[in-house]
Amino acid sequence: MIKLIIIIILSFCIILSVKNKSQVVEQPIVKKEIKNEDPDFILINNKNYASVYEDVTSQSEKSFGNAHGRSTNVHETAHMISAKYRNIYKKEYGKCNVFYCLKGRIVVLKEPNLLITDVIVPENLRGYRYDLYFRKQLKYWNDSPTYIFDEWNAYILGAECAVEDHQKNIYTEKTDAVSGCFEFSIYSVAVCMAIKEKHPEYWEKEENLKKFMKFNLKRAAKAFKIGKDVFKSPKQTELYNKFKKDNKMKDFMLKEFGEFFNIK
Numbered sequence: 001m002i003k004l005i006i007i008i009i010l011s012f013c014i015i016l017s018v019k020n021k022s023q024v025v026e027q028p029i030v031k032k033e034i035k036n037e038d039p040d041f042i043l044i045n046n047k048n049y050a051s052v053y054e055d056v057t058s059q060s061e062k063s064f065g066n067a068h069g070r071s072t073n074v075h076e077t078a079h080m081i082s083a084k085y086r087n088i089y090k091k092e093y094g095k096c097n098v099f100y101c102l103k104g105r106i107v108v109l110k111e112p113n114l115l116i117t118d119v120i121v122p123e124n125l126r127g128y129r130y131d132l133y134f135r136k137q138l139k140y141w142n143d144s145p146t147y148i149f150d151e152w153n154a155y156i157l158g159a160e161c162a163v164e165d166h167q168k169n170i171y172t173e174k175t176d177a178v179s180g181c182f183e184f185s186i187y188s189v190a191v192c193m194a195i196k197e198k199h200p201e202y203w204e205k206e207e208n209l210k211k212f213m214k215f216n217l218k219r220a221a222k223a224f225k226i227g228k229d230v231f232k233s234p235k236q237t238e239l240y241n242k243f244k245k246d247n248k249m250k251d252f253m254l255k256e257f258g259e260f261f262n263i264k
């Protein structure tokens, strides 16, 4: 039954992502903000929000809805925000992707010249979502490897919402609410490894990708650290233990981005 619910929710990701791929929305923008080691954010608004839930669901004319919980609503609405601003910024950046990072901030990254099929995730580091995103979704997204970052960012926002809701005693998911942000951290690092190998000019030039990676790894690690014991999942524990033993990926992460998830 749980597996069925997960499949239904994951299916929404596909439907929304594909549906929103061709959506074009005009929106006036904005100003750039650069702060320390943070990525180069573009501000789409400057409002204060009481919660992650309110922040994300306020950025879209219509949110996904709470039928599958607040965390899933945040995840799916994050895809809508990405699609909306991707269509706006492609005029300036060419083929690109956009990631909502709370507090009215987005990060825009150009698409590297790479296929998702170029990304190698070692077999022992493939979680239960791998098959959907690295096989079944390829017909839609193979030429857009930053799609993996889009899912990652959506899982991080969903995890941040679940953790915050838990801390505020708002009813939320019982299990598995932070495993996606960890699983996709692995996949996103694997995308970077492929970019460095297959598209080294992009890797050297796109400092904002490295800043975005550090920024999101930090968010994912924080949500996972708090959430893994609240939203328990045997599969996330198993994947985490395997990740700690995978020297190649661990070394790449340590060298390029620093230490996250307490993996040394």
Ligand SMILES: [Zn+2]
Binding pocket: 013, 014, 075, 076, 079, 151, 154
């Ligand atoms: Zn999704």
